[in-house]
Amino acid sequence: MERKNVLFTVAFLNGYHGSVIHVYEWARHLVCLGHDVCVTCINYTNAIQKLFVTSGIRVYKTNEISQKKSYDIVFAYHFPIITYLLSFELIECRKLVLGALSPFEPLESLPLFWERASLITVVSQEVLQKTLSKIEVPHKQIRVFENCVPNDFIFYETKLNSNKPRNIGVISNHVPEELRRIRNYLPASTKVVYLGSDEKNCSLVTPQTLSQFDVIVSIGKTVNYALCMGIPVFEYDYFGGCGYISTRNFDLELMTNFSGRASQRHCPPPN
Template identity: 25%
Template sequence: MKKMKALLCTGRLDSFSGSELVIIEFGQELRRRQFVVHVYAHHIAESLEASLLKAGIVAKSCDEIDLASYDLIYTQQNALSLLLDAQAVDQLCKVGFPYIIFAHLSPYIEIEAPLSRLESEIATRIIVNSEETGKALAAFGAAYRKAIVVPNPTQDVYISHTPITAIRKILIVSNHCPDEVLAARDLLISAGYQVDHLGEGGNVAMMCPEILHDCDAVITIGKTVQMAILANRPVYCYDHFGGPGWLTDQNYEEAAALNFSGRDQPVKKTADEIFEDITRFKPDIPHFYRKQKPFLIRFWVTLLLRDLKSHRRKIPKNRDDMQSLARVDRCMSIVCAQAFNNHFLLRYVLPRKMRFIADRDKWIQDRDGWIRERDDLIRQLQLQIYERDQRISERYSLIRALHERLRSPALVRRCLRNFSHRFAAKPRCAEDHDPIERI
């Protein structure tokens, strides 16, 4: 039986952040369902390419992709539009469009907004990651008001039923960890807690069940929240937007509606406040943790495959209009790709370079400090050596002076004279007489 083929499209695969994990985990689940999975991105970092290969997902360039050969196409960040030139659209109009999912992952990042009418014309399904994103897209027309909320689901390998009775080991998961969280981490470590940081500025690696199951609580936002919920780990929802803190049955609905981004309560806390929140918290798993089905990617893929079985390729009649829309979309997608590239440069590359420069400057300052300390030590040693040489020189001078005095003729004559006088003045005893004279 011929395997079904899927193409997953995204803007960039550069770091282990939310949108990258969406692609990787979706691809892994499709591979588990015996799909051949290819991925396209404007740029793929070497570290991410290795993760894709490990998951059995093959990266493809524009020239290697034949859109008509796929049964399922998933696209986010408008990446598919760069592949939909007039020729590709003309071919798809002849053979029919495959099952296409357009995903929108943010209500405020411009690259996540629809481009032209082409999307609504060819989309089989339009999905959003939160109610907030769905409300933002509703203004684009009826097709977007029917968008399905798929709340960043993840794999069931994160499921754990191990109870948490005390919090001593905390995991921060963030690629943009705010200063107050880093300061709170130092306070927690001083108080005896073990606090690890996964992401930019800490251990840069892909999240996995072993890392999550090894901690007692998580400080994070976004997709990692769903992973922690499956793992039955308490979540302190807070990052660069702020956040509600510990997720409870009372604040869950508002936090979930905004994709656990923290924007539901965009209030910044101090390091002391975060420290107090965490140290006073008593582990208590909220009731909503039992509602895990929407957070499982296999649940959504099962629904998708049921829908895919009944899908029939759509052959549009207005081929000329579709080609015109494709030209507009492609031009806009090139602009969007450049905008996305600039966004990536400003948000990730520039901060990384700034951190590198700051680390380099700190290293230079530390090195200069070490050099100054070394020079001070050398000067102290030179001074000690000089003082020692002075003492040795003084002793040599004293020895030479004594030696000269000992060799002085006047001293020799005086010593001989004193010795002669002492010897001559000594009286002779009877015992000292010659024995012959005693006879």
């Protein structure tokens, strides 16, 4: 396979949230295939930079780029970054792939020059529909690339502890109040652990992280991880959620990337 020079753009590498992990997993995969991969962003934390660099992915701040460089492929997320790089002629590329990971975040909008893209990727049918409602993208130019799951999760041996969950993992960067109170309604023997950017436990979600729990309460990528490991998932977060993912609701929830927006079912805590 011919070695390619690949660039990813993303606004911030400042935490273990969706866009960061999405770019990290794709970039790491391309490194494993033998390609030369780097990422540019507005800013980063030392911990996230170290995560990328340890995996063979170089990281640059966008404002530190001073010389024009050519890339075989650019995967562009968060349109201001690619707009800046192209406007000031800091990069050129043979293939430009524009990506959108959310239907409502302004940073996820496509740039005005979207017609120049070799391909546009969206993470769900929901994002596809929202995108097509705003701009007339030819169907051959846009594809749904659902959240990927690294082999680490797929081939990890998981042993479910019991039919009655004793260890519940709430994995969220924005825990709603009703999930804060679930300890009040569970047996004393049931342990609830909160993992996320606002918690004491904040780190990259790995198969080892998930394997310690009998049930995962989360949305988005973590749902994909847990399902591939065979761990029951209760879909719920600040958008609400459908509850347990099953064969009855899987297809519907997948369309909105297991975000909870399909049902928007909220369970407010009792007064």
